[in-house]
Amino acid sequence: MPELLKKSYRDELVTWIGRTCRFRLLYKISRDGCSAQTFHQKCDSQGPTVTILYNTNNTIFGGYFSESWNSNGSYIVDESAFLFRLQYNGVSNPLHFPIKRSNVDYTYNKGYDYRESYAGYGAGNCGPFYGNGNIESFSGVIKGSRNYFPLNGSVSGLGNTYNLNGQNCNSITNNNLQVTDLEVYKVENGAAVLTILDKPWRDHAEWSEKKMTELKDALVAYKPAEEADVRAANILLLGQIGAGKSTFFNSVNSIFRGRITSKACSGSFEHSVTTMYRQYKIKTSSGNFLNFRLCDTRGFEEEFSMDMQEMSFILDGNIPDRYQFNPMVPVSSDTPGIMKNTDLDHKIHCVAFVIDASTADVMPDKVYKQMKDLQINMNQRGLPQIVLLTKPDK
Ligand SMILES: Nc1nc2c(ncn2[C@@H]2O[C@H](COP(=O)(O)OP(=O)(O)OP(=O)(O)O)[C@@H](O)[C@H]2O)c(=O)[nH]1
Ligand SMILES: [Mg+2]
Known part of the structure; x- marks a missing residue:
């Protein structure tokens, strides 16, 4: 059962906690079972923790204590406690709700004092419990159904103990305690958590000079299949503006040149930095060229859609190296310089969709649609895509 807490949400929590720290998973109901006893066995006396609930509306919310959980049947006094919402109905929307402080006189209308003295409650038969009964997640043991755990607790009156800044129970929790998971993380002291991933994002080879030489040799040795009868494979880099298409070519080129090169213009701008179609060859240290070319083109953007006809010209190899794009006047068969009746040597043989991993989940719909439409065109041509x-x- 993988940890569900995304890096961006961890970073948000770190900001609210206000110090460098990292998270270690203590308890997860889909892994450990939903039982108050197990929760306390794993989480009591552990110091600061965050509890995160993932409900079936795709809303993610929870709470933070700087103090430990206990099973004593006593309130948890915590001036630093806060509740939070990270996501609402599937949309990332982080909000932070600090505990009401006693220097502000918040007195509940029954004359009962709801302040940091009531940040939460520790009791052996209860799961995570915030405020004075404001988020009571569950008690006893909850049996999961096929897709979720129907928690038997409740959410109410969150604003009695926590400052909701205009939000309410519904806009934080959907008043829905059917959860796909509930996780409790220990908040540990740790440095540089904002910049380093908690664990490698994929298994990879041991990086060494030897491995780099092996990879370079494999690329130098690459030749297109003989029966294809082409000199080099043309790989088209396609993607949203700023995705890193031109930089990727610069990196590969630098590796083979043995020094930093920046032949392709790169950077960030509201429109594509690359305005010219380029078919880059890569020279090795022995002076020969690699048997593939990286073809760089302008990026997809919301304002200027990529013209499908223009794309077809690129894929068919009709557009010459150094062709200057003009988004206002897409290319046509009458455009000066357009090559007609091209052969396989000029066509695109593989397309690499370059995706910025840090913004992939917020790619604009218009850009996503352009890529999808293009994919249909490429599938019809039987073009390999990566x-x-x-x-x-x-
Ligand atoms: N942190 C980080 N930045 C990168 C990476 N790759 C590219 N960049 C940066 O992202 C910015 C955009 O990179 P470009 O290579 O110009 O992007 P592009 O896809 O060619 O963009 P357009 O030509 O505008 O379509 C530059 O500032 C790069 O330095 C990467 O792997 N990590
Ligand atoms: Mg570029």
């Missing part, structure tokens, strides 16, 4: 993920460091 995804090239950039910016995993972000």
Whole structure:
């Protein structure tokens, strides 16, 4: 059962907690079973924790204590406690609700004092419990159904103890305690959690000079299939503006040149930085060229859609190297310089969709649609396509 808490949400929590820290999973109902006893066995006396509930509306919310959970049947006094919402109905929308402080006189109308003295409650038969009964997740043991755990607790009156800044129980929790999971993380002291991933995002080879030489040799040795009768494979880099298409070519070129090169213009701008179609060849240290070319083109953007006819010209190899794009006047068969009756040598043989990993989940609909439409066109041509993920460091 993988941890569900996304890196971006961890970073948000770190900001609210206000110090560098990292999260270690203590308890997860889909892994450990939904039982108050197990929760306390794993989470009591552990110091600061965050509890996160994932409900069936795709809303993610929970609470933070700087103090430990207990099973004593006593209130948890915590001036630093807060509740939060990370996502609402599937949309990322982080909000932070600090505990009401006693220097502000919040007195509940029954004359009962709801302040940091009532940040939460520890009792052996209860799961995570915030406020004075405001988020009571569950008690006893909950049997999961096929897709979710119907928690038997309740959410009410969150604003009595926590400052909801205009939100309410419904807009934080959908008043829905049917959860696909509930996780409790221990908040540990730790440095640089904002910049380093908690664990590698994929298994990879041991990076060494030897491995790099092996990879370079494999690329130098690459030749298109003899029966194809083409000199080099043309690989088209396609993707949203700023995805890192031009930078990818610069990186590959730098590796083979043995020094930093920046032949392709790269950077960030509201429109595509690349305005010219380029078919880049890559020279090796022995002076020969690799048997593939990286073809760089302008990026997809919301304002100027990629013209499908223009794309077809690129795929068919009709557009010459250094062709200057003009989004206002898409290319046509009458455009000066357009090559007619091209052969397989000029066509695109593989398309790499370059996707910025740090913004993939917020790709604009218009850009996504352009890529999908193009994919249909490419599938019809039987063109191999791959995804090239950039910016995993972000
Ligand atoms: N952190 C990080 N930044 C990257 C990475 N790849 C590219 N960038 C940066 O992203 C920005 C955009 O990169 P470009 O290569 O110009 O992107 P592009 O896809 O060619 O963009 P257009 O030509 O505008 O369509 C530049 O500032 C790069 O330095 C990466 O892997 N990590
Ligand atoms: Mg570019």
